[in-house]
Amino acid sequence: MNNKTLEWIKKLTAIPSPTGNTSEIIGMIKKELTALGYEANTNNKGSLLITVKGKNHQNQRFVTAHVDTLGAMVRAIKPDGRLKMDLIGGFRYNAIEGEYCTIHTASGKTYTGTILMHQTSVHVYKEAGTAERNQTNMEIRIDEKVQSKEETQQLGIEVGDFISFDPRTEITKSGFIKSRHLDDKVSVAILLNLLEKLVEDNIELPYTTHFLISNNEEIGYGGNSNISEKVTEYLAVDMGAIGDDQQTDEYSVSICVKDGSGPYHYQLRKQLTKLCEDNHIPYQLDIYPYYGSDASAAMKAGADVRHALVGAGIDASHAYERTHESSIKATEQLVWNYLLQDMFE
Template sequence: MKSLDYIVEQLVTILNIPSPSGNTEQVIRYIEQELTQLGVPHVRNHKGGVIATLEGKKDRPARMLTAHVDTLGAMVKEIHANGTLRLTSIGGFRWHSVKGEYCWIETAEGKVYTGTILSKQPSVHVYREMEKLPRTEENMIVRLDEVTRSAEETRKLGIEVGDFVSFDPRVQVTDSGFIKSRHLDDKASVAILLGVIKQIVESGVKLPYTTYFLISNNEEIGYGGNSNIPLEVKEYLAVDMGAIGEGQTTDEYCVSICAKDSSGPYHKEFRQKLVKLAQEVEAYYKVDIYPYYGSDASAALRAGHDIIHGLIGPGIDASHSHERTHKEALENTAKLIRAYLESE
C-alpha cells in the first residue's frame, strides 16, 4: 500500500522534529510545506496551528478533523550551582518515564545542546539507597554534554530559565511492522491525516461535504483544538491515540473508537456511525473507554462549540512513555477516516 509507506515516511520525519507544546514552529512549517506540495489550501491560526481545507460538494454542514503535532517536553526551571539543570514538565508525563533519556536544550537564540535526564542520585556505586529517591521534579537533573561546572559557565553557553527541552524520540521501524518512539501521541495521527489527504487529492474524489483539517499545537496542555471551528461545522472528529493497558480492549493493530473518556461520553450516534463504517470497509477496530484522557474534541465542547464530537486513533502502547504501535493500526485508522470522509 503506497499510502501506508507515505504515512510511515511522514511519521518518521515529524517524530524527529522536536515540538514540545509552546515550541512547535519548526514542525508546523514542515506540515505547511507538505500541504503546499499536495496543493491543499491552508492557513495558520493565531495559536500557531494549521487549518487545511478540502472543498466538498456541499459547504453546509461541514466536517472538521483534528490531530495534534505538539508533544510532551520540559522547560529549564533552574540552573544549579554545579551547572546542571532543573526542569519543569510540559504535559502530563511522570518523571520515572524520562529518567535516563537523552534530551535537547534549545536556547532563546536557537542554539541546541544535548544532555541526559538523571536523578540526583544516579550511581549505584555511590548511593546505596538510590532506588528510594522519589522520581519527582525536585530530584531530577539534566547533565549537559558541555564542559560546565557552575551556573555561571552554563549561562555563558546561552542556556537560561525558560529554554525548551525536548526528549530524544529514538524512532525505530522494525521489520515486523512496529514503530516505536516517543511522541507517537499524536504524530502518528498527524501522519495518517497527511496520508488520507494525499489519497483524496491524488484520486480526484470530491468529498460530499467540505472538510477542514486542524493540525493543532497545544493539545498536550489542554486547548489545542478548542477554537477556529467554523460555524458550519457539525461533526468534529479528533484523531488521537487509543490507550492500551489492563482493562482496555484496544491493541497495537486496531483503530480505537472512543466511547467515553475523562470528559464523559462521546456522541452516541456519531460513534455508532464510525463503528458501522469500520465494519463496511473491514477496518479492524475496537471500541474503548479511556479513564484518564482528554482530547481536542472534548476541549472544543468545553469551549462552548455546538458540535457532534467523536474520537478515534491508532492503538498505542505505553502512552506518554516509550510508545509503540504497528503499521496495521495506521492502516486501519486511515481506512476508517477515508470511509468517513466519503460517507454521506
C-alpha cells in the same frame, strides 16, 4: 497501509515539537501541503488550518490531529551547572529517566544532554533505587564542560528554554513502530497521507472539511477554536490507550466511547462502528479514564457539534511508545471511509 504514512511518521518524529515550541514542524507541514496545492493558514495560536471544499458546503466537518508533544522547560540552573526541569504535558519523571534530550536556547543554539536522577550512581548513593523520581531529584547532565551556574549561563541557557526528548524512532521487521511522540504524530501522518491521496486521486469530498493540525493539545486547548458554525461533526484522530481493563490493542483502530470529559456522541460513534463493520476494519470500543482530546476541548469551549475520537492503539502512552502498522492501517481506513461517507445517507 500506504508506506508514505510510515515515512511521514519518521519525518515528523525527527522534528522536536514540545507544546509551546512547534513553529518549525508547523512550518514544514505548511510547506508540504502548499506544494500539493492546498491553502494552509496558521491561526494566532500557531495551529495549521486547511479547508477542503466539498459538494455540500452547508454541513461541514472538522478533523484534527495534534503535532505538539510532551516536553519540558528549564526550571532552574543548579549550582553545579546541571538543569532542573519543569514538565510540559501529563507524564511522570520516571518515564524519561535515562533519556537523551536537547536544550533549545532562545538564540537558536541547541545543546544535548541526558536526563538522570541526581542520585544515579549506586557506588555513591544508597538511595539510588528508592529515591523519588521528582523535580527535586531529576536533572539534566549537559554535554558541555560546565561545573557552575555561571558556566551554563555562558552557553546561553536560561530559565524557560525548551527541552525536547530523543524520539528514538524505529520500525521493526515485524511491523512495530517504536518511538516517543507517536501520540499524536501517527495521526498527523495519517491525515497528511490522506490529504495527499485526495489530490493524487482528484477526489471531491461530500462535505467541506476543515483539517486542523493543532499544537496545544497536550495542555488542553489544541482544537477548541476556528470552528465554523456550519460544522456539524468533529472528529479527533488521536491515540488509543492500552492497559488494564482496556480493549484497545496495537492491531486495530480504537473508537473512544468515553474519556475524562464524559461520553462521546453516541450516534456518531455508532456511525463509525458501522463503517468499520461494513468495510471489515478491525476495531475496539474503549474508555480512557485519564484522557482528554481536541474534540473534548472543543465541547468545553462551547462547540455545537457531534464529536468523536478514534486512533491507533499506542502501548506505554506518554513514555517510550509503540504501535503496529496494522493499527495504523485500520485507523487510516476508518478515517478515509468516514471522509467519503455521506452522513445523511
